[in-house]
Amino acid sequence: MLPAWLDVIAGPVLEATQAPAVGELKGEVLREWGSSEVWRLSYGLRCVIVKRGSDAQTSEGAAYRRFVVPLQLPAPRLIHSVETDDSVLLVLADVGRVNLEQEPSASGFLAAAELLAEVRSKPVDASSEFTSKQLAELVRRSPADPELAERLLTVGAAALDQLHEATDARVVHGDYVPKNLVSDGTRWTIVDWPLTYLAPHLSDLYTLVRDAVAIGHQAEPIVARYIDAAGADPSLVQRQLSIGGIAFILRALTWVVEEGVRTVPSSSEWINPLLAELDDVARGLG
Template structure:
């Protein structure tokens, strides 16, 4: 079984795998959502990852052009990209069979913290995409009630201050265990369509959040990032908190505006995300 949309990228796939024909390829579905479909295609020991993204997932090619390639970020090599019928098709190097969600070891989470410090060390020539103006716009579009909305709006000054104290850097936007892949030797960050620029640390927030869910302690992971990045502990705490607000707000607006249609089960996440957002804002009081 192979993806029905393979034809426009069949040539690069055959070249990369050295398969004599499409019929000789073996296909394995890795993800199949309304807006994102990911396959591993292989011939013998050679394999590539092919992706079809629409809606917000269609921006991964742009993320590679803006950030991944010019900054040489630790991401899969882009073999080929093509736009077709409102979607982007990508051929990417296969960087490993195991992700951190499958094997959630503390060593893997610590490696994720170091990898994030590497990403954040790269200066980027772009304006922040999570200013106080962006915050207020996301709040307006979110399903937060009046009390939570008022609390979120009061954070605008803290967001402005963070821009004074920390440089804007690349934010992956979905820095979770399933997007950290290893070949047994090194770790690579996959799935970049949500990447943007901001001074906060929502990526570290989600890494720690999931580490705790798997039973790990958060402090060593934050400390590993802090040591690798050479960053002030108090600043990292503020970046983490604002990052948590950014992550949950962006997730909520995505569900309301797209997720309900492309990933119907995402509607069930709204309640827990609102609770999480309320907890973060309470901590800021």
């Protein structure tokens, strides 16, 4: 069984795999959510990844045009893309069969920290897309209680303004978690770019460390590896991590309440733990 929407991108898939016909392709479902469907299609030893994204996932084609291609970011090569009224269809190079979630080694997390430093090294001639105004909008849309909301709108906003004065906005992947870090056994590649935007914070490092700690790794070596690879100021990185944590959690909360409860019903169970985490990070700002 192959995806029903394959006909739209069949030509580029057949060219990339050199399959004589669609019926000769072998299909493997890698992900099937309400807003994201991902397949590996192969013919002999040749294979590609095909994706269909809807809702928040429709922006991946734009992310490739804005950031991935011009900045030569470590992402799968885009072979073809088609945008429809309600979705985006992508044909991508297959960059490996193992991700960091499947094999969560300490060396893998350190490699991911170095990869992030590479992404953050790319200067971008554009303004931040996570300012105090965006912070306030996310707080308004989130289920944060009045006390937490007030702390975010005062202490959090002030810290974010200071961060903009201290450093430039750079690319933020937006979902820098182990399942989106793929290896072919030689090199690591970042997949799934629809949530990409520009900001001075380090939410990507925050989520990487967050997941590493959850499975028993230590945070300090990962942060230290990023600092060393990026040649960054440790005190600035700590500020970027705090604001990055707030950005990640607020964006996750608004996604859950506005889309996730519909496309991934089980995500409603994430709300209370995310609110508790947000409160901890916000209190750490002072």
